[in-house]
Amino acid sequence: MSRRRLLYMGVSGFAGALAVAVAKDRLLIYPSQAVYNLKKDFKVVGQSSLKKRAAAKGLIYGAAFGRDFLASDKKLQASTVRECGILVPENELKWDALRPTPDKFDFTRSDWLAAFARTHKMLFRGHTLVWYQQLPQWFKEVVNRQNAEKFLVEHITTVTKRYAGRMHSWDVVNEAIEPDDGQQAGLRQSPWLQFLGADYIELAYRVAAQADPKAMLVYNENALEYSGYKEEVKRTAVLKLLERLKSRGTPIHALGIQSHLVAQEGALNAKKLRSFLSDVASLGLKILITELDVSDQKLPSNPAVRDRIVAGIYEDYLSVVLDEKAVIAVLNWGLSDRHTWLSTFTPRSDGAPVRPLPLDSSFKPKLAWNAIARAFDQAPKR
Numbered sequence: 001m002s003r004r005r006l007l008y009m010g011v012s013g014f015a016g017a018l019a020v021a022v023a024k025d026r027l028l029i030y031p032s033q034a035v036y037n038l039k040k041d042f043k044v045v046g047q048s049s050l051k052k053r054a055a056a057k058g059l060i061y062g063a064a065f066g067r068d069f070l071a072s073d074k075k076l077q078a079s080t081v082r083e084c085g086i087l088v089p090e091n092e093l094k095w096d097a098l099r100p101t102p103d104k105f106d107f108t109r110s111d112w113l114a115a116f117a118r119t120h121k122m123l124f125r126g127h128t129l130v131w132y133q134q135l136p137q138w139f140k141e142v143v144n145r146q147n148a149e150k151f152l153v154e155h156i157t158t159v160t161k162r163y164a165g166r167m168h169s170w171d172v173v174n175e176a177i178e179p180d181d182g183q184q185a186g187l188r189q190s191p192w193l194q195f196l197g198a199d200y201i202e203l204a205y206r207v208a209a210q211a212d213p214k215a216m217l218v219y220n221e222n223a224l225e226y227s228g229y230k231e232e233v234k235r236t237a238v239l240k241l242l243e244r245l246k247s248r249g250t251p252i253h254a255l256g257i258q259s260h261l262v263a264q265e266g267a268l269n270a271k272k273l274r275s276f277l278s279d280v281a282s283l284g285l286k287i288l289i290t291e292l293d294v295s296d297q298k299l300p301s302n303p304a305v306r307d308r309i310v311a312g313i314y315e316d317y318l319s320v321v322l323d324e325k326a327v328i329a330v331l332n333w334g335l336s337d338r339h340t341w342l343s344t345f346t347p348r349s350d351g352a353p354v355r356p357l358p359l360d361s362s363f364k365p366k367l368a369w370n371a372i373a374r375a376f377d378q379a380p381k382r
Helices: 003-008 050-055 067-072 074-083 108-119 148-162 191-196 200-211 229-247 270-282 303-321 367-378
Strands: 060-065 086-089 123-130 169-174 216-221 254-257 260-262 286-295 327-332
Touching: 050 060, 050 074, 050 367, 060 067, 060 074, 060 123, 067 074, 067 108, 086 108, 086 327, 108 123, 123 148, 123 200, 148 191, 148 200, 169 200, 191 200, 200 216, 200 229, 216 229, 216 286, 229 270, 270 286, 270 303, 286 303, 303 327, 303 367
Parallel strands: 060 086, 060 327, 086 123, 123 169, 169 216, 216 254, 254 286, 260 286, 286 327
Antiparallel strands: none
8 A cells, every 4th residue: 555545544544554554673654653643642741841851861952043033033032042952043154145245254144143042051053164055146157166275265264263162063064965966976066076076075174173173063964864775875975975084084073964854755764774873973973963854745734634743753763863872962944833944945735834843833832842852751861
C-alpha cells in the first residue's frame, strides 16, 4: 500500500496497520503514524521551557529569527526569551544583507540581534560566512578569479572580528556539497569553487579561526537526513569532505545538519542515520541540528491532523538524533508559525496557513512543542 493512500485513509482502517509501522532501527518515520497512533498522547511533565529542558541534558535549544519580525513583535520577543537559549539571525549575516556595495559593510540589523541576545543572556550564532546563494547584486559584475580570494578573506575577517568573543558558533561554509553537479569530490558548482577551486573551503576556516579563535566553526549542510540514494551519496561526500579537512589540520569543530524535514517524504532509516552521526563524531566533531522544521505542505487540511503528524515526526527524529552524545544543540528555523519561511517557499495549495513550528501563530505551544520537550526529557545527558 502506498504511503499516500495510507495517509488519507480513516482512523478505523489504520488501527491494525500501526502494528507494522516502525522498528526503531528500521523505518523511523511513517507519515501517517503520528496521526493514527491513538496511544500517543504527547504529554509532558512540568512547565519548564524548551531551553531549560535542553540545558538539563547539556544541550542548547534556540531558533533563527529575522530582525524585522523580532523587533516589531513583542509577543515573539517574549516567547523567544522564554524558550530559547541561543539566537540565530535568519538572513542578517548573509552577504546580501551586510554588503550593499563592494567597499561597504552595514551591520545595523545584525547588531540589533546581537544586542537582543546579549540583553537577554542568550548565546549568539552566526549564519553564514560563505554560501553560493544570497550574494549581493554587485557580486557578478565585480568578483572574478583575480580578486575572489581578496573579497573572501576581507569578508570573513571583517564580519568575524566584529563579533569576536561574542559568537558561540559560525556556519563558516554552507551547502558546499551537491553530487548532482558532477564536480570532483561531490562539490557544488558555485562562484567560490569556480574562482578559487576546492581549497576555498579550508581557506575560509583558517581565516575565521584567526579572526575569532573562540568561536565554534561549523560546516552546515542540507539533505542529510533521509535514506534515498541521493541523500546517501551526499552523506558520503560530506563525510569525505570532513575527513579531508580534519586530516589537513583545518580548524573545523562541528557539523551542522539543517533538518528541514518533510512530513510526506516518508521513512528515515534510523540505523543509517545513527551510523552517519557516529562517523561524524568519530572525527572529533560536535553536531548541531541547525534549521529544524517540518513542512506540512501536502498533509490533510485539518490542522489537528497535521499537528499530530508533525509532532510525531519531531519526536521520532529527535529521539534518534539525540541518542548521539556528540549532538549538542537543536535549533528551529523559526519559533512560531506566524513567522516561517515555509509560508513563502512551500505554501499549501488549499491556502491554509502552514504549521511547521513549535508555537502556533498566537504563540501558544502546539503538539510539536510537546514532542520536542519529550525528546529533550528522554535524551541522555551530555
